[in-house]
Amino acid sequence: xxxxAVPHYLGEDFSRASPGLRFGMYLKLWGVNNRSGERLWTTHxxxxxxxxxxKQEREFRDENKSSALHEALKLSVEDRATMSxxxxxxxxxxxxxxxxxxxxxxxxxxxxxxxxxxxxxHPLENGFAFLNPYGLPYLPGSxxxxxxxxAARELASGDWGDRKGWHEESIFRVEIGGKPITLSMVExxxxxxxxxxxxxxxxxxxxxxxxxxQLKGNALQVEVMTPHQTHYYQVPPGETPHESGSPKxxxxxxxxxGSGFAVHVHCDRLFLAQLAPDLAEHNAWKxxxxxxxxxxxxxxxxxxxxxxxxxxxxAIKEESTGQDRSRLRIDSGATASEQLWSxxxxxxxxxSGELRANYQGKVASAFNPAAQRLRDxxxxxxxxxxxxxxxxxxxxxxVVPIGNGWQLAGILSAGGIDLSSSAERGDT
Numbered sequence: 417x418x419x420x421a422v423p424h425y426l427g428e429d430f431s432r433a434s435p436g437l438r439f440g441m442y443l444k445l446w447g448v449n450n451r452s453g454e455r456l457w458t459t460h461x462x463x464x465x466x467x468x469x470x471k472q473e474r475e476f477r478d479e480n481k482s483s484a485l486h487e488a489l490k491l492s493v494e495d496r497a498t499m500s501x502x503x504x505x506x507x508x509x510x511x512x513x514x515x516x517x518x519x520x521x522x523x524x525x526x527x528x529x530x531x532x533x534x535x536x537x538h539p540l541e542n543g544f545a546f547l548n549p550y551g552l553p554y555l556p557g558s559x560x561x562x563x564x565x566x567a568a569r570e571l572a573s574g575d576w577g578d579r580k581g582w583h584e585e586s587i588f589r590v591e592i593g594g595k596p597i598t599l600s601m602v603e604x605x606x607x608x609x610x611x612x613x614x615x616x617x618x619x620x621x622x623x624x625x626x627x628x629x630q631l632k633g634n635a636l637q638v639e640v641m642t643p644h645q646t647h648y649y650q651v652p653p654g655e656t657p658h659e660s661g662s663p664k665x666x667x668x669x670x671x672x673x674g675s676g677f678a679v680h681v682h683c684d685r686l687f688l689a690q691l692a693p694d695l696a697e698h699n700a701w702k703x704x705x706x707x708x709x710x711x712x713x714x715x716x717x718x719x720x721x722x723x724x725x726x727x728x729x730x731a732i733k734e735e736s737t738g739q740d741r742s743r744l745r746i747d748s749g750a751t752a753s754e755q756l757w758s759x760x761x762x763x764x765x766x767x768s769g770e771l772r773a774n775y776q777g778k779v780a781s782a783f784n785p786a787a788q789r790l791r792d793x794x795x796x797x798x799x800x801x802x803x804x805x806x807x808x809x810x811x812x813x814x815v816v817p818i819g820n821g822w823q824l825a826g827i828l829s830a831g832g833i834d835l836s837s838s839a840e841r842g843d844t
Contacts, residue, residue, distance in 0.1 A: 418444045418461060418480040432492055434551025435636060439488035439669065445480050445539055459539070481540055482638070485667050490635045491552075499552050502628045503678065510680055520681040520702050522709055528728040529639050529670035530629065532559065532719040542668035547626070553636065553671055555719060557624035560679060564624070564705070565606045567712040572602060576715075580707030581700075588692045592616040604692045605701060621688035621701070625680040632674035639670045670726070677718075677729065681705055 420442045430442040447456040460477040513519035536543025547554040572582035586598035607620035642663035647655050689696040717727035
């Protein structure tokens with residue numbers, strides 16, 4: 417029976433360990449001679465069975481690779497609770513940002529096996545990405561960002577027909593170290609990268625959160641790849657690659673089809689308004705990113721091995737009717753302004769210089785000198801409206817929670833005042 421390469425005092429029962437540990441440190445891969453008990457430290461066990469026409473006992477090498485992977489498949493009760501808690505924590509945090517118009521949340525599900533982290537080192541040649549310290553599968557936010565950047569580039573190029581609002585023109589200007597730089601739409605949202613040695617790098621306005629897939633069946637899945645060129649890669653020169661070679665099955669872990677994915681994109685509205693006011697106004701960046709997601713889901717895929725169909729995503733179906741609920745479910749409900757102003761009231765308190773925000777029943781205030789500076793920028797007519805303790809319909813103002821406080825951001829279109837250039841903060 418295969419064993420893990422761990423000290424004796426850890427025992428042999430790892431059923432309550434996380435999938436990441438069972439796939440990694442506690443992997444039951446290493447072989448033993450099941451007659452003598454000798455540890456072989458190979459990937460196969462030595463067993464003895466009666467076989468052959470002469471009914472003689474023979475020695476058999478039984479590979480442990482497949483059985484070792486199957487040990488890491490299932491999520492325990494504790495694993496499922498942790499996975500659910502991670503998703504719930506993300507969703508609750510997302511709610512506070514969605515109402516401010518700074519977050520885009522999309523839900524979808526996989527229609528093909530999803531693989532990630534295959535390039536990680538592992539005794540079975542193909543690794544897998546597990547989130548430390550939980551040992552649960554995840555897709556890093558950097559992986560989401562890379563796919564979306566490529567989707568945006570393809571749309572902006574026009575090679576796929578409708579650009580969906582994207583373009584390649586460098587029309588946005590900024591100064592970096594006193595040097596004027598022009599930026600494209602993709603560079604504003606995803607960041608500007610330059611060759612090594614140059615200093616005019618620029619971060620993008622978007623941040624992509626890690627994704628925690630909710631596994632269908634509460635278990636991972638084993639897939640198989642069968643390379644046919646081992647004769648070319650592993651023997652002395654002289655052979656040429658061809659498809660008539662003998663297949664060599666290689667098992668690897670994947671997330672099964674039908675698993676749910678929730679993707680979150682957070683926008684630094686203050687930073688975006690400085691670089692590209694047109695993209696910040698009326699949350700234009702959300703429409704662009706939704707189009708990029710649709711393109712990525714339809715043509716690119718996420719994770720590893722997308723060229724052969726892995727990581728494909730599709731629409732979520734209604735459980736009751738089975739009808740298409742649209743390719744993406746966008747948790748926004750009303751428009752950004754409608755949703756915002758159903759929750760937020762902004763007002764000034766004359767005389768005291770106090771700027772007050774009532775956000776979902778919670779009142780936050782900013783006092784002199786910050787509120788005074790902001791108030792002085794507003795037209796007299798607008799100050800009177802604010803003093804009446806009524807919201808400004810049609811304006812786009814956000815109250816963004818930051819740590820134990822809040823930050824006012826956005827554009828008061830009725831007064832032509834850009835709050836992004838003079839953001840105010842207060843304590844809750």
